[in-house]
Amino acid sequence: MNKKLLGDALQRPDIQRFKAQQKIPVIVVLDDIRSLSNVGSIFRTCDGFNVQELMLCGITGRPPHRDIQRTALGATESVAWRYFESTNLALAAASDGGKDVKLICVEQAELSVAPQHVLGTIDHNEDTVFVVVLGNEVQGVQQSLIDRSDAVVEIPQSGTKHSLNVTVAAGVVLWELYKGLELSSS
Secondary structure, eight states: OOOOOOGGGGOOOOHHHHHHSOOEEEEEEEESOOOHHHHHHHHHHHHHTTEEEEEEETTOOOSSOHHHHHHHTTHHHHSOEEEESSHHHHHHHHHTTSSEEEEEEESOOTTOBOGGGHHHHSOOOTTEEEEEEEOBTTTBSOHHHHHHOSEEEOOOOOSSSSOOOHHHHHHHHHHHHHHHHHHHHO
């Protein structure tokens, strides 16, 4: 029988241990995300995939807010985050760390790659930090950011809708980065 795991059996770190553990070299940038529920959900996804930092930009809501907390389920306390008035300021801050920064935009574009191929298309090493930009739910990622990107990731779809919810897209892309970066560091 396959028994469901609950509570302590999951062996998750507490917030202090989580903050102290080594993170995958990924910074997530939310560019003008309007839904507070989406923001909270992405906080939770960043916690789950051990992301280095979350940068909230422009009109993106920030904690504390009950609509963010409702979906974040406490991840606003575990995930390192900062707010910036613009995405350009966030990208400048991401570059200040002395690491080789690679910009990845999640968007539909002519030269996009599928999530599982993104690490193979970017020249990187142990000093690389990947900055993943997720754009506004209606407008998407700004063209000026796509023009600067090292890769544009597009999630293949076969349905009638033009895109996935930003939280689902974040989960798919971060899972692929997590798999690739965790395996390469093991």
